[in-house]
Amino acid sequence: MRSIYCGKLNKSHVDQQVELCGWINKRRDLGGLIFVDLRDREGIVQVVFDPEVEGLMDKANALRQEFCVQIKGVVRARPDSQVNKDMATGEVEILGTDLTIVNRSEPLPLDFNQQNSEERRLTYRYLDLRRPEMSDRIKLRAKASSFVRRYLDSNEFLDIETPVLTKATPEGARDYLVPSRVHKGSFYALPQSPQLFKQLLMMSGFDRYYQIVKCFRDEDLRADRQPEFTQIDIETSFLTSDQVRAITEKMIREMWLEFKNVDLGQFPVMPYSEAMSRFGSDKPDLRNPLEIVDVADLVKDVEFKVLSAPANDEKGRVAVIKVPGGAVMSRKQIDDYTKFVGIYGAKGLAWLKVNDLAQGVEGIQSPIAKFLTEDVINGLLERTNAQTGDILLFGADKRNVVNEALGALRIKLGLDFELTRLDQWAPLWVVDFPMFEEDDEGNLHAVHHPFTAPKGITAEELEANPANQLSDAYDMVLNGYEVGGGSVRIHNNKMQQAVFRILGINEQEQQDKFGFLLEALKYGTPPHAGLAFGLDRLVMLLCGTDNIRDVIAFPKTTQASCLMTNAPSVANPEALKELAIAVAIASSEDAAE
């Protein structure tokens, strides 16, 4: 029914007969002629219906927005005065010679000429996706994932599928469970990642694996999370972490060259400890020039407990952010920032304005000035290289509170003061993560996952002193987003058992949950390492949107609902009976709508 896509027409087609299929994007009647913009997935072209072409005007006159039509016509150049430079096909138009209304449309429940609420857009997703802005994103996603496949195929990676109906894993987030009909009372889990399967594939000798694969996390949803998300999952044998990073960094660099015409250059590599110290975050946005500067040593002896107590506590941190030109902040603004850091547990936000550096201590304004000696003040000014007009904002608390509060504040300040170079790209690798983190009860948890190898240490050494060891893990960060993460894996039964023990997983539990892995590690497991990228996030960055739902054809809301189909929904009681499960909602809780 079609000889060419509308969006592909240009001057080279002038005088050709064409058949087009698409939708009426717009209609204008002018001087007895009817002009329509015909839209298909590749673009829009103008079609003119002229009364001189017999027998067409009645049909053309019936056309309304979003009617689906087939049009035959002749391509003609527009006169210079009518060339539309905002339109890719703006140098030509089609003189309609035949018109078939393939399907009519009722007036749309979305107005394409204005903002629609996201709720409405998601309810009528199939219509919202007709907007070129949206369909371009979905097309870019298809092209990006095809690009990734070609890159990995050409690097001898094998695309191998792993199960979706699998066994529950103990990773951070919660599993979606699927009741089994055959084994009543038993459940499958949807994978949070194919982690163990890809490791087993290395044990099978496949050497280089990838998969672009759906993963699932049943957790509280944030703006950039979805209950199901897509991972570019990669695993290799016999490569060091440097080599894995080199291969995958090259992929991202080539991707950005292809899709953004941007050379990301070689990615800087930063230890976790440095990232936390300078940016309060393990995924710092390096487009933001603000840094967090440690000042505990300067304030150890001040008579202000808020500063001196954490400065003298080995689990504490005292640090400042210097905002150049920030002395203009009003009391109200400072109050707002104080509330903001409060979200992250900070109990206040001390500040110090450098109103006039030339006046020395006299030129300083600060509610805590009375606690600070001239030496301390000079020390702070020197350490931060503060200039007239700058402000220092203090964080003083437990180390993780300061990191979270100042880390978040840094991002906010960067945007508010227009310091973050939003038009740039800032990739980096964060490496040398700690193996474990301690919770409030003193239990250790894996920072990556329990299959991550420690760096340069034996199982015995690790067990003797687990708390301060580093793992051979790495995250790829781009503009403050963690776009990928991975590690060298444990390939040795003894080390794996040691890590399980450190994590408090007893022998029985090890067998129940990971018996197959421990068994598999006995038979000549190769050293292996891998990584997973979040495809949704990569595409989000390529598209320049910060809403992950924009790059997913049929996304769920932050409440994990599909507004279009109304999933999830109440199940057929017969079906539940066959699955041997019953809904058990405690009376105090709300039932599903």
Added chain:
Amino acid sequence: MRSIYCGKLNKSHVDQQVELCGWINKRRDLGGLIFVDLRDREGIVQVVFDPEVEGLMDKANALRQEFCVQIKGVVRARPDSQVNKDMATGEVEILGTDLTIVNRSEPLPLDFNQQNSEERRLTYRYLDLRRPEMSDRIKLRAKASSFVRRYLDSNEFLDIETPVLTKATPEGARDYLVPSRVHKGSFYALPQSPQLFKQLLMMSGFDRYYQIVKCFRDEDLRADRQPEFTQIDIETSFLTSDQVRAITEKMIREMWLEFKNVDLGQFPVMPYSEAMSRFGSDKPDLRNPLEIVDVADLVKDVEFKVLSAPANDEKGRVAVIKVPGGAVMSRKQIDDYTKFVGIYGAKGLAWLKVNDLAQGVEGIQSPIAKFLTEDVINGLLERTNAQTGDILLFGADKRNVVNEALGALRIKLGLDFELTRLDQWAPLWVVDFPMFEEDDEGNLHAVHHPFTAPKGITAEELEANPANQLSDAYDMVLNGYEVGGGSVRIHNNKMQQAVFRILGINEQEQQDKFGFLLEALKYGTPPHAGLAFGLDRLVMLLCGTDNIRDVIAFPKTTQASCLMTNAPSVANPEALKELAIAVAIASSEDAAE
């Protein structure tokens, strides 16, 4: 750690230094030398450790089967007398100069030199996948799916992901359900196919969609079914069924050329009615020359109710299969075939041997000969062109019983009498399926699915006379396997509602289940058609295996279990509580193991 894969070594590498990584496939000690076959994913090469190379023999002597090693060495040509022609790398060997034992292996629980039970192979899947026979299949699968993607990408199809957590559909098989934590008491369903989503993508204007996607069916499992399976899912707008078939047939033809070096030629197209009549099946294996021949008209008046009753019943069928040379069948063999057709509901298996055609009726041997007049016998011989030495086997019953029984018998006879040309390829399209089939209570069911368009008929005409209408559906059949199936879809709200009504889905149910589809059909839906291939089956055929588990890295058993991980398993009671569900096993039923 590696400079080249073992399997890629050949004479062109002679005198080169190489670094290899892999597993000890075999070890032989001979004349003071140690020979090992080193295996990686690309193949096997022989490595020689010679005492003349200092300091290696102790380590080499420690090598056992499946040790993971890194070997450095020099490639050298084997003397002519030692060239191994059964080995791709058999013209060369490596003189080992350095050896690192990367990881040791305990003795394997599988014996690679003999058959292992499938249970054992599935339990130790990661080891079974080391066998080149198995890993070659997984590699072929990766290459096949990459091939499909390249074909579809180059034909302007867009790879678009659809949700896995979705809404229950009413298709034939049963849904896997996933309880929602956020909406307690509500459930997602895992998709049996992305059918409605791909139709909605056409309504969005994406025009050509594909996805290689996991689908799920919670039904009784047969040898060639898995609870999760992979579909090459395709949908197009503005194409006729002929055009969709042409594009997809070309893909399969090019695939067979690429992977089997076989030209499948142009696929014959056969109406469903002809397939059922000649082969008793809608997925006939055309490599089998046997056909089912209707003879009801010949036996309408015989005094043998078993034949004459169905011959006079419009829902009955009387037909024969002629087996050339089949008159040699023993009584025992005929008894076995009689039992065999009994499985399909046939109450017996009348037969007629042509012992000597020249003797006329005298040369005929049959338990029912006394009921058959000379005319009837001659009619049968003529219709089937039976020759001396042939046998006719009768089916007489309800039409579907005869089709099933003789259809299955035909396959069995083709194999037993070595008539089926197993070394050949026989593709075809089956088209013109009925829209509906009637169950025993007289209710109509969709033969494909309720979104399939009828062929050349209005909604009013369809509703007036639904029982005998054809759909614009098509199945691709290869060697008796349905490898793909699809249809033109309904793109019109009125037609869709008519079909729902015919299927007994009332207004309320239409709104609850398909409200979004009926709504979407109001806004200029393009005509669209598509198809889905079973990737597992295609790869199975490419690999020449008839066990679908052979082409899936981590398959489930026919009981839908994973023997390696022990999924499904009993869930954490805390997790169930959070999901607001309880296990409710009736006391008479068995609990999960």
